[in-house]
Amino acid sequence: MEKGKRHISLKDLALEIGVSISTVSRALNNHPDISPEVTRRIQKLAAEMNYTPNPLAMGLLKQATRMIGVIVPDLVTHFYSSIISGIEEVAEEKGYYILIASSNETLKKEIISVRNMLNTRVEGLIVCLSQETKSYEHFDRLIKNDIPLVFFDRVCRINEVPSVVVNNVDAAKKITRHFYKNGFRRIGYIAGPNHLNISQERAEGYLSGLQSCGIEFNPELLVQCNMSSKDATRATGRLLDLPQKPDAIFGINDTVAFAAMKEIKRRGLRIPEDIALVGFTDEFHATVVDPPLTSITHPTFEIGQAAARLFFNQIENPESEPEQVVLNTKLVVRKSSVK
Template identity: 40%
Template sequence: MKKHQITILDIARQLNISKSTVSRALTGHPKVSPETRKAVLELAVQMDYQPNMLSVSLVKNKSNTIGVIVPEFMSSFFPQVILGIQQVARMSGYTVLITQCSESYEQEVANARLLLASQVDGLLVSLTKETLNYDHLKIFQRKGIPVVFFNRVCEDMEVPKVIVDDYEGAYRATEHLITTGRKRVAHLAGPATLAISRKRLDGYRDALRRYGIAIDESLIISYDLTMEKVDIYVNHLLNLANRPDALFCINDPTAIQAIQVIKQRGLRIPEDIAVVGFSNDYYSAFIEPSLTTVAQPVQDVGSTAARLLINQIETDCDKPIIKQLKTELIVRRSTV
């Protein structure tokens, strides 16, 4: 037997007041007396009243929902970012709808359409490695729905963005390898479509220049972030006549996979080749040897992005603020 859904009318009949008075009491209208509001709220709890959120959103033209698009869940980075988003959203009275794209542009477009149809009040986005066209995101702007990018950002849209100092983090990682005696530092870079890949590559190059080490283009390989390619490219680097004595990787999953390949080749880490990652993923501290990496304030990325978005939703402030958060080099046994 279908359970009866408690309505505003049910509460009104119990208290012998009008439906409009109950509705005002539930939404905090100032014209309702404190005594009436208290009676309505207490009865609503007793009767397990659940508001019809669709009706509420139609009346208020607001769904109290935030949409999130992330490129993948393979690493711990994006789940940690989402924890930061959810914490701020929950405290501000928003529900979070989370979608992930498996690094597919087509899926990103589909997810954006889904969130648009769900009438989200705002959108948080980190792009896939394939994304070069942003029309599916610009439509949110045209409809007056705030957008904030984080981590992997669109440089063509003037909206708030939350990033970490990728350049500085990469510079310090490469500098660490050089100051521990390495002379041939290779770099497994991410796809050039991503701003974070370009900034980390710039940091790597500038650190080499600062210490008077010639840049060897044969030691720089950009790839599409698939783990199968890591095996191929690390083996390629190890097969060079003058192989590298250090490897700086675009991210921790790449570095962790590289460590496995190096160990399979019978080489010692860090004696024969040192390895540095980027992001301080959960597993980086527990592999053997533990991974030196660049830590990012991951949950802060999420919470900062959520605050910027909610501020836009609630104040109509659309300044294209860029928040850049600091990184920290974590030295472990893969380099010393």
């Protein structure tokens, strides 16, 4: 092989054997038109020179890149990386690659990523909205042009776009009732931004849980944060500064719960004796903090798989109606919420 020639083409094989390019192509695809003898020789040479078809050429020809764009709020939390693993598994089975971008929780980067990925000619997108995202025009071009799109966890336009979520309402209700059963009555909730479906739905479950336990909702006990550690710490502070502190706190996710845990300890309060704590998502390290954190496990890998399946459903079945897959979660009780 010549220096600098990194991949060989049909042309190289054709020149070597002394036949035309089309004959080589057909031989490799076992086309009946080509004599067994020639086919054998070509396939042998191709194997020796380890020929592989050029995906760029195939992409041009078939107008298909076999690439899926995946946009997540960040790359470094277990939640998203595990979902990505799930997507990758299904994609690999189908011979697709995934292109990953992080929005860093900003709308601006999300918009740029969508544009970039389309320019790269991905066949479609699987997206979890950034925290800031409350307008959705940047997805219009996809929807209008029937470019496959799937949302997961943080979703929008669920009537037009297939999505994967967990049963947030039910899970939050379960948490509230769990607190109640263990003797806690002043139950606080640290929510996220209001426009996110996950925040709304978990709040709804929280309220419905309170009601089913006969506890009246106290607005003081519902605080908001932007889901960063820093802001979660502040939100926790606001709860702990109340004249009547909560005796239990439920955070919208484990990052928030970890921050709350630090702040509670910093103020010399004990968990769960003084304040019980429950998270949401069940990051790996929930088992390793002290006390171990009660949380809602997410079937992260399955979320990724489901999202990828919805994606391929659109590829193979463009006319199908948008479907929403709802996965179940489980409350995993650990020390942080049981006296």
